[in-house]
Amino acid sequence: MKIPLSQMAHARSGDKGDISNVGVIALLPEYYPVLVREVTAERVKAHFGPLVKGTVTRYELPNLAALNFVMEQALDGGGTISLRTDAQGKTHGAALLTLEIEVSADELAID
Amino acid sequence: MIRIANGQGFWGDWLEAPVRLVNGGPLDYLTLDYLAEVTMSILQKQRKADPNLGYARDFPPLVARIARQIRDQGIRLIANAGGVNPIACAREVRRLAPGLRVAVVLGDDLMDHLDELMAGGHELRNIDTGEPLAGVRSAVQSANAYIGAFPLAEALRTGANIVITGRCADAALALAPMIHEFGWTPNDWNLLAAGVIAGHVIECGAQATGGNCHADWQSTPDFAHIGYPIIEADSGGTMAIAKHENTGGRVTLATVKEQLVYEIGDPRRYMTPDVIADFTSIQLQDDGPDRVRITGAEGRPRPDTLKVSLSYHYGWKATGTLVYSAPDALAKARVADDVVRQRLADLGLQFEKIHTEFFGVNACHGHLAPRVAEPAEVQLRIGVRDRQKAPVERFTRELIPLVLSGPPTATGYGEGRPPVREIVAYWPTLVRREMVRTRVEVVE
Structure with a gap:
């Protein structure tokens, strides 16, 4: 079944220049393998579409059951150059949590 | 502990x-x-x-x-x-x-040592873009390791x-x-x-x-x-x-x-x-x-290196807003955006970037925002930036006229023309750590 990522993870995002990074953290450690399988750099890049012009790199933090996505050219120049309301990517974490992922009932039911 | x-x-x-x-x-x-x-x-x-x-x-x-x-x-x-x-x-x-x-x-503070560093072969390339500092040297406003x-x-x-x-x-x-x-x-x-x-x-x-x-x-x-x-x-x-x-x-x-x-x-x-x-x-x-x-x-x-953050004058920007109420708040804001862009084009003004957001609809999440059937009001938010100040200055006069000359129900312009702001941009770079000498002083 398809569920929004927000059912399995929480997130925080921030900036460094024109780079936005989104940390995605499993709500339960058991969800982490699902995140690793479903939330790939390619899918994150496609999800953000025109908001992120550069490459998306994924890093894994299995000890925190977390993934870190580093998204380049993601803030219209970043910081003071950007004309966006969200020039620091503060809401990118929430935006990523709307990603639809495919999970089995068993995977979601772990509790 | x-x-x-x-x-x-x-x-x-x-x-x-x-x-x-x-x-x-x-x-x-x-x-x-x-x-x-x-x-x-x-x-x-x-x-x-x-x-x-x-x-x-x-x-x-x-x-x-x-x-x-x-x-x-x-x-x-x-x-x-x-x-x-x-x-x-x-x-x-x-x-x-x-x-x-x-x-x-x-x-x-390396501001007084930049030329010495560059003369010594430090190109102070931007970590993100790879460009050497020489291109913006004269616009640098601060440099700190x-x-x-x-x-x-x-x-x-x-x-x-x-x-x-x-x-x-x-x-x-x-x-x-x-x-x-x-x-x-x-x-x-x-x-x-x-x-x-x-x-x-x-x-x-x-x-x-x-x-x-x-x-x-x-x-x-x-x-x-x-x-x-x-x-x-x-x-x-x-x-x-x-x-x-x-x-x-x-x-x-x-x-x-x-x-x-x-x-x-x-x-x-x-x-x-x-x-x-x-x-x-x-x-x-x-x-x-x-x-x-x-x-x-x-x-x-x-x-072996220390990060240095430099700031430099980049250009100018301004962001203006108008609010439209229901019915058809989003449709009105879209027409108003077209009108502003047309008038800027008619004036022959060019910008590095014009950016439009419809607040309450898509400002933060763009295409990822959930669809809103009929928002009660929408804020049109248009921003421009350029290396030249003059076109940005002119833009700040093009929004408020729409209150009388564009789609109905424009309001929320109480603060008048938006200010023109200087863009001071950020230039991250590296220097060899021995180039930075720290010392401690007690201030009596």
């Missing part, structure tokens, strides 16, 4: 937080982080206008407010409030709080109640007291990594204690009186993140994890002037109410 709190995550953070920390329970060190990436250029301009300015002006009055607690409880204060003029900052602190000893750390914790620890050795720095690595503010108290050396990579990681957790203040935390945010207790984070550090590198009792917010695995992944790149290589910390090495443990323990940190030898 020593307790190190952070009472300010950026310049503009909650003014009461440091006061509540010194009154709220036991504390050995209080750190305050004032410097965002482009703060230095603002301070550089202030110093140009007045040689006695150029530091975080909120800081000396704050010290005056908490001077008695600092003295009575022996709390030591470490702050990067010095900006581009740490000595002037220290003098103002001494004036307002005469009983306290102040040490400053100098040497991060991120210095590490060891010079700050040296300042603590003077016995000062207060240590003031300019630019330093954010986590260095918390690492310095550990180096000072525990005698850690530059080769204690795992210990330094433990301190850096804990420092990273508290450097953004209440973001470690429930602020800005997605996980079940509705149940976060008492944001109004949120407690700011405290590290309980031991000499063996075990760190606990905590907060004072009877404060709002919370310290949980979720709040600490969110802050750990905040504004990082490769988690195995978190670069600081003192050590390369590996965020994948640590283990977190729920250690009772509002307490999370961090163990197992591993680090690698510090890099």
